[in-house]
Amino acid sequence: MAQTFPMLHDSPKIGPAVTFWVYAGCSLLGLLFVLGMMPETKGRSREVIEIAWVG
Numbered sequence: 001m002a003q004t005f006p007m008l009h010d011s012p013k014i015g016p017a018v019t020f021w022v023y024a025g026c027s028l029l030g031l032l033f034v035l036g037m038m039p040e041t042k043g044r045s046r047e048v049i050e051i052a053w054v055g
Contacts, residue, residue, distance in 0.1 A: 001023070008019040041049050 005019065005023075008014050008022065009016050039049075039052055044052075
C-alpha cells in the first residue's frame with residue numbers, strides 16, 4: 001500500500017476517488033474471506049480449536 005497509494009492517488013487517470021474504491025474493495029474481499037473461511041473460536045479451548053484445524 002505504501003508504494004501503490006501515492007502512484008494511484010496522484011495519477012490523473014485514476015485519482016483519489018478511484019484509489020479509495022480500489023482499497024475499499026480489497027478490504028471488503030479480505031473481510032468476506034475472513035468471515036467465510038475462519039472458524040469461530042469464542043468459548044472454545046485451545047485444544048478444541050487445534051483439533052478443528054487438524055481435521
